[in-house]
Amino acid sequence: MCDGGTINMTKRILPGRGINYLKPAILLIFAVYIAIRVPIFFSPANLISVISQGAVIGVASIGMSMVILAGEIDISVGAIIYCTGAIASEIFIETGNLPFAVLAAIASGALFGAINGFGVAKLKIPSMITTLAVSNILSGLGSIIIGSDSTLAAGSAYKVLSQTKILGLLSSSWIYLLLFAVFAVVICKTRFGRYIYAIGDNQDALRASGIRVDRVMMAIFILTGMLCGVGGLIATSRLGGTQFNLSLGTEVYCIAAVVVGGISMSGGRGNIGGLFLGVFIVAALDNLLRLMSVNVYMYNVIWGIVIFLVVLLDVLEKTQKTRGVRRISLNLNKNQEKER
Amino acid sequence: MEQDAYLVMRDIHKSFSTVEVLKGANFSVKRGEIHGFLGGNGAGKSTFMNILGGIYSKDSGEILIDGEAVEFSSPMQAIQHGISFIHQELKLFSMRSVADNIYMSRLPQKGPLRLIDDKKKNEMAREWLNRIELDIDPRTVVENLSIAEQQMVEIAKALSHQAQIIIFDEPTSSLTKKETEILFRIIRKLRDEGACIIFISHKFDEVFEICDRVTVLRDGRDVGTVAIRDTTVDELVSIVIGVKLDQYYPELNVIPQEQxxxxxxxxxxxxxxxxxxxxxxxxxxxxxxxxxxxxxxxxxxxxxxxxxxxxxxxxxxxxxxxxxxxxxxxxxxxxxxxxxxxxxxxxxxxxxxxxxxxxxxxxxxxxxxxxxxxxxxxxxxxxxxxxxxxxxxxxxxxxxxxxxxxxxxxxxxxxxxxxxxxxxxxxxxxxxxxxxxxxxxxxxxxxxxxxxxxxxxxxxxxxxxxxxxxxxxxxxxxxxxxxxxxxxxxxxxxxxxxxx
CATH class of the missing domain: 3.40.50.300 (P-loop containing nucleotide triphosphate hydrolases)
Known part of the structure; x- marks a missing residue:
């Protein structure tokens, strides 16, 4: 009964098929506005810095897109970045061994992801709750590792990881671009990738096809954890260490990037190529708000509104699609008439 | 009756907690026949077929396929034994392509990176679609198909698994008359090629149109198997409900008022x-x-x-x-x-x-x-x-x-x-x-x-x-x-x- 209600509601707000053009139209208007108001935004130097600033969100969004395609959500992304970053910084300070710090961040990310996956796939706790709990645990754990000084300074040797310039781009950007390319292939072209879509589409049917859905789900969360581990490395290496609450809340930007990229919040639908654009737009908006020196509180207000609108757009698209299906069933009868 | 049967289910029992749903039901189907499966609500029909489809496991009894006893505990294992169950509510990936749906359990791979070979997958899927004379592109997304076409995709999927036994659960419930005719033509074709078709339905006219034999389940037991040409609707109805029904529709004595x-x-x-x-x-x-x-x-x-x-x-x-x-x-x-x-x-x-x-x-x-x-x-x-x-x-x-x-x-x-x-x-x-x-x-x-x-x-x-x-x-x-x-x-x- 509720369903009928929403269809009526959305119809009243926005009629018909225009929705398909809505997103590009908003983007275009926005871009023109920026070009006039903040011309420096479109300078090559700034665009390159947008890509590098987007690296953390970008890497984590790859994981988030898999989780969302599978019809779940991971709100521990920010906390995993925070905690793995703290672990890597601490280990680098203690040992001075960079490969070891990298390994530790990715391995601990995998472990945290495995906890998420175990809760969701094996214990059947809704992902929203599992990852919320894990998020709390990890943000606490991260702060314990950082300790009472509220910062960990790992020095400039640690910065090498993300701040080295290669062919005009920072190494952090290269890490993101490389991981994106690899995962784009994994998601589009492998059995594992196809199973991710299939879980978000019809879990029961996939189980009936003899696929171990729980293992796929587990793998999705572990990979997301590992990607967040990479995110933690980039985030801390950029600062040359870490500080209290660094990167907490990143999941919100990841969700925005995924949805702006055209991946449906209800799972099973979306193109990974769009994610790249989504990440860029989110990073660009972040960059823009900083260029315009918007104050921190206003910054939060604006982001909240943006995310609300982006998800609203996703809902509108979905209702339009379901209406499309109904139209098809009607056409069927029309065709029949013609045949007679 | 059993000697020339391909599928035999003997003395099947099944209870859920304390309720005994199946109390020793028997069932057998020959190759090349369409076998109707009837029964009232709560007769145990769906439980019985879900056991055959590998969704439930039986408490006792045996299942023989081609004379050999088989055991399975999941839908996939049933499929591997050549049993495909086409459910009333179709189990498809609505946002995936037709070919993906047919081959999801064994997507073909190529090269050292074992990437999905989409071309091969689409070609193979097209062959199965051709076999049932379904002229749609295997790359079509399933949600853009009509219910009837989606059902055909399920049939193509069953055939691609080399199904010998195909169970149709009320397949016509959301089809138009014309679509039903097409479905029946394909079911008959499958029968003529030697498949065992099990047809679950409430609609007697359809059962009489398409089935060769019918087995009736009542209260967890099989109460009769009859050849369609030897029976009548009235007789079948009385087997299903267990008593003779004198009057099906009540008398309509009330006259509408002016208001x-x-x-x-x-x-x-x-x-x-x-x-x-x-x-x-x-x-x-x-x-x-x-x-x-x-x-x-x-x-x-x-x-x-x-x-x-x-x-x-x-x-x-x-x-x-x-x-x-x-x-x-x-x-x-x-x-x-x-x-x-x-x-x-x-x-x-x-x-x-x-x-x-x-x-x-x-x-x-x-x-x-x-x-x-x-x-x-x-x-x-x-x-x-x-x-x-x-x-x-x-x-x-x-x-x-x-x-x-x-x-x-x-x-x-x-x-x-x-x-x-x-x-x-x-x-x-x-x-x-x-x-x-x-x-x-x-x-x-x-x-x-x-x-x-x-x-x-x-x-x-x-x-x-x-x-x-x-x-x-x-x-x-x-x-x-x-x-x-x-x-x-x-x-x-x-x-x-x-x-x-």
Whole structure:
């Protein structure tokens, strides 16, 4: 009964098929506005810095897109970045061994992801709750590792990881671009990738096809954890260490990037190529708000509104699609008439 | 009987907690036959077939395929034994392509990176589609197909798994007449190629049209296997229900009063084109039409579930605006949805709570709003008696009930609200013949008590049996109106399909 209600509601707000053009139209208007108001935004130097600033969100969004395609959500992304970053910084300070710090961040990310996956796939706790709990645990754990000084300074040797310039781009950007390319292939072209879509589409049917859905789900969360581990490395290496609450809340930007990229919040639908654009737009908006020196509180207000609108757009698209299906069933009868 | 059978199921037992559903049922199918599988609601039909499909495991008994005993505990293992189950609610990935759906369990890979070989997958899928003469691109996304085409995809998938035994569970329930004909042609073709087809259905005309033999299940046991050419509908009906049914449709003695209870004028929205009609007190009005003709949409619009661009509703001579179901209920309208699992019931809740849901506000203690459990219990008790609901207790969850019993609960729920105007959308869908007869009687009783009833159905005979008057819808319009005296099944179907 509720369903009928929403269809009526959305119809009243926005009629018909225009929705398909809505997103590009908003983007275009926005871009023109920026070009006039903040011309420096479109300078090559700034665009390159947008890509590098987007690296953390970008890497984590790859994981988030898999989780969302599978019809779940991971709100521990920010906390995993925070905690793995703290672990890597601490280990680098203690040992001075960079490969070891990298390994530790990715391995601990995998472990945290495995906890998420175990809760969701094996214990059947809704992902929203599992990852919320894990998020709390990890943000606490991260702060314990950082300790009472509220910062960990790992020095400039640690910065090498993300701040080295290669062919005009920072190494952090290269890490993101490389991981994106690899995962784009994994998601589009492998059995594992196809199973991710299939879980978000019809879990029961996939189980009936003899696929171990729980293992796929587990793998999705572990990979997301590992990607967040990479995110933690980039985030801390950029600062040359870490500080209290660094990167907490990143999941919100990841969700925005995924949805702006055209991946449906209800799972099973979306193109990974769009994610790249989504990440860029989110990073660009972040960059823009900083260029315009918007104050921190206003910054939060604006982001909240943006995310609300982006998800609203996703809902509108979905209702339009379901209406499309109904139209098809009607056409069927029309065709029949013609045949007679 | 068993000697030349390909599939034999012997002495199958199955209990759920303390309830014994199957009490030693036997079943056998030969190669190259279409074997009907009939039984009333709660006879254990779906449990029995789910055991064959690997969804449930049996408690005892044996399954032989081609003389060899087999054991399986998952749908995939059943498929590997050549058994494919095509469910009534199709189990497809609606957002994936046809080829993905056929090959999801074994996507072909190529190269050292083991990437999916989409080209090969599409080619192989196309071959299976060709075999069943389905001319669609294997890259088409399934949600863009009609239900009939989606069903064909399931069949192609079954064939691609080398299925020797194909189970069809009520395959025609959402198909049009023409689509049904195509499906039957393919089923016959599969039979002629030597497959065993098991055809589960409630519709006797279809069973007589397509089946070679029929096995009837009653109360957890098989009570007879007969060849179709040696039997009659009456005989089969009496085997299914266990007693001879003298009169299927109740007598319609009540005469509609002059007073008009409901009048609809000029209803328009994206599914309806200027629909107008009126309903008198004590009248039973049938609405017939094909799937998608706008029947349900009309009912939904009257009940305030879908919006209307224009049109008026006049109830007892007074023009009203209905914009929500609660407004409709206040005006004395009740609506039994066709989607009982989606909109009719809260599946995880027990019978008692489901029944009392629409009348909860009248069952609370004033101010503090506590529920009056005793009155709820009385309501439930009355509903059980009136509708003969079969359940362990009023506290059983409706999810666990058979389809027919679920339908009785939905119906009983709306009877509790005692609406003046009662709209029933496919009230007998998925309900066995005995319960159907009971439901028809309840509907006639409503009219006798001065209520007005609209019955929406795609089964012409039942409308002919219980309605005073029948409207036929086509493409969102009312295409014809027939009085009880001059309506025939042929006229209704012709009108619904747009023939002269």
């Amino acid at each position: 008009i209870a409901l009048e609809v004028r000029g209803f328009c929205n994206d599914k309806l084109k200027n629909v107008s009609f009126s309903l008198r007190r004590s009248e039973i009005l049938g609405i017939f039409g094909l799937v998608g003709a706008g029947r349900s949409e009309l009912a939904r619009a009257i009940f305030g579930l879908d919006a209307c661009q224009s049109g008026t509703v006049i109830i007892n001579g007074e023009a009203t605006r209905i914009t929500s179901p609660s407004a409709a209920m206040k005006k004395g309208i009740g609506f039994l949805t066709e989607d009982r699992r989606g909109e009719g019931l809260v599946l995880g809740m027990d019978i008692n709570n489901n029944l009392n849901l629409p009348v909860l506000s009248s069952l609370t203690v004033p101010v503090v709003n506590f529920l009056r459990a005793k009155r709820m219990g009385r309501n439930t008790q009355a509903a059980f008696e009136r509708f003969h609901i079969v359940a362990r207790s009023p506290n059983q969850r409706v999810k666990e009930l058979s389809g027919g019993n679920q339908q009785k609960v939905v119906l009983a729920k709306w009877f509790l609200t005692d609406p003046e105007i009662f709209i029933l959308d496919e009230p007998t869908r998925g309900v066995d013949i005995k319960v159907k007869a009971e439901l028809y009687e309840q509907i006639v009783n409503l009219a006798t008590a001065g209520r007005s009833v609209i019955v929406i159905s795609s089964e012409a005979p039942e409308l002919l049996g219980i309605c005073h008057r029948i409207l036929v819808m086509r493409n969102g319009e009312i295409a014809g109106e027939f009085s009880r005296a001059d309506a025939t099944e042929e006229k209704l179907v012709k009108c619904a399909m747009g023939g002269q």
